[in-house]
Amino acid sequence: MVGLAIPTATLGCGMLGCMVRTGRLRSWWHALRYLAAEGVAGMASMALLVAGLVLMIFLLFGPGLLLAPRAVRLLRWWTGLARRRAGWFSGEVLPERYPPIPAAPTFEDLRRLATAASTRRDAGWLAAHALIAPVAGLLAVALPAGAVNSLLIPAYWQLMPADEPVTNIYPVTSWWGAAAMPLVGVAYAALALWLTPLMARGVCGLAVRLLAPTRESRLVERVSALTASRAAALDAHAAELRRIERDLHDGAQNRLVGVVMMLGIAERSLRTNPEQALPQLLRAQDAAADALAGLRTIVHDIYPPILDELGLEGAVSALAGRCAVPCVLDVGGLRRAPVALESAAYFVVAEGLTNVVKHGGAGGVTVRLCTAHRDSGEVLRIAITDDGHGGAVERAGGGLSGIRRRAEAFEGTMELASPEGGPTTLKVELPCGS
Template identity: 70%
Template sequence: MLGSMSTTGILRRWWRATRFLVVEGAAGFVSLALLPVGVLMAVFIVIGPGWLIAPRAVQMLRWWAALARTRTGRFLGGSVSQSYPVIPADPTFTDARRLLTASSTRRDAWWVLLHALLTPIAGVLAVGLPLAVVNSLLVPAYWSTMPPGEPVTNPFPVTSWWTAAAMPVVGALYAALALWLVPAMAHGVAGLTRRLLAPAREAELAARVSALTESRAAALDAHAAELRRIERDLHDGAQNRLVGVVMMLGLAERSLTTNPDQALPQLARAQEAAADALAGLRTVVHDIYPPILDELGLDGALSALAGRCAVPCVLDADGLARVPAAVESAAYFVVAEALTNVVKHSGAARVEVTVRTAAEGAGQILTIEVVDDGDGGARERDGGGLAGIRRRARAFEGTMTLDSPVGGPTTLRVELPCG
């Protein structure tokens, strides 16, 4: 009973390893075909024009490596981690150079090279050994039909019944070799893939430090930009209105001594100007942290934004949970800026806003997606609204992606980690 269960387990392990190696062997031939493509790509990059398609090539390399991670993780019974720098929507030459020289790109390239050289051989052995077993068992039945000058060789020439009778023993040896070697090769290939494609601990820590440094710089940039905006709003708005109030009060004071009948209308105008200045100050304070977030939460605040939007707006916030106040504030301003861009530039007749929170590791991630049916062709410009959205996202180690083909639709997606 125990022997039967053990044999069944060995056969299942062998069959599972065989399937893995056959798939990896087939994929290895694809990797082998990618090698000359990579060489041509390197030549074009050295010449110059290749950097234009370098980000797309890196993205395809990541996709191919991600498939290998999935296959390897399924075989080993766990996931193979990955860590990549973000590919910008409109990468510059500097971005392309950074992507090509990144440690993750070098790691993926080494994996493709070794995958192309090793896995086809492993796949052929995984198929060839069982076929050798079958052939060894069949040799006694057909060796005599072969021409005298072309005897069966498996692994030695079979020229007599005595040598043919030894073939089942050879088949048993092939079977034992297959039962041991195929699982060993499968685990070796899987282990090599995991070692090459999973970032090293030092690399993960370095990437984490780099991400924290970038997010800190982005937070400082966002803070500085916010201070400049507040200063500009105070200077151009409330300050000018308050100067007008002071001037009107001065005129009213002078009128009280020279022409009292004009003093009352001047005081009324000063009161209206003071009310406008107070409204401006309230707007500035509101833009620092909208009180509506405390009153109604993020979903209620976004509903108010959608209701005030000049373009018909549909809000889907069913999958939204409470997140930290700083993240709520950032999400509110992201949606506000996105809707402002839609109204000003898109020519859209409809816009949809979807906000979700989902678990990611030990924390949560807030996802915002804004889709409009406008003219498309949106581009990120320095100092523009989209650049401000990206700056806010980076301050939280988040990401922003923009898909806006000419003719539309335009899809803006922002992901904000919540802790």
């Protein structure tokens, strides 16, 4: 029994050592592949860095800001690939958080986009990656290649011309020199086994440190988003006040002025010709009823009572039923949201359907509302699709820009896809809060 125990233990230790060596070789091979890919990507980062430096010169003169959205999209795409490579190597998913890029950005939006904390962080990674990754990738490939070459030198050094001897650490011109090359190859291999994983962890750590959102960067982006949403909320509020003022001035106020004039005429008729007073009073009554209906419409547009009575689903159903274009409504998965959010969603659908009726030339429209989950919490998603002629463009002061203002006031987003010939799809996401 004792005699059998020793070989068994020895065998177990041998198997364990073999497994450890196999694991180290796999880890080294994993690191080598990662560094080789990063070395190639580093050359591309170098080219992008040069292009970015040229773009910065144009940014100083103003017109270069027009290229900022495309440059930032390219930078985000490139850093997204780096996050995926780093995640493949480390086995951890690197989150990606960016403020949205407006479809029709103003000059202030472009300036904010070019100087955002996320843009600066990505640009810093690009510069570091362009300088470090090519060197690390070259070393990762050169060291094992040098080890293999050193081991093979004793087999082919004599085949080289006498005036062009094999040169490794030193020129190999004799058997004594060639005999030492396997030792050099072992040194290269040992250095590769030690240095390659270390460099891979360093390059991956650089990506994690610069590209993964830190707590400070998240706070900065949050403050920037709150600042932008506050500005959008103020703009939306000011636009809403101007609309109410315009509706009151052009509608109810003019009707009430007409009522006052009709009553004045009826008063004079009562004094001079009482028989004509009754028809004039009836016309004044009709005009007063029209003015009252206009006031009710304005009050309804400020906050529809149907939202309190039936909720967002019922209110949107009423909008779809009154739409002049045949409307298909899908509210599967829709849950209740804060009152202000449901009001914004109601007006988004109302304005979207109005645009379809007035400008879309559509024979049918589909409205979908649902509550979805994201990493940051729940969002209310709205999608309005019509089969019209397409070509919709967001214009300042138009209905689509009003929808964008409403969405941005809640830190939401709006996307418009309207190719010539249709269909037109309007997508809006409104965060419901965590």
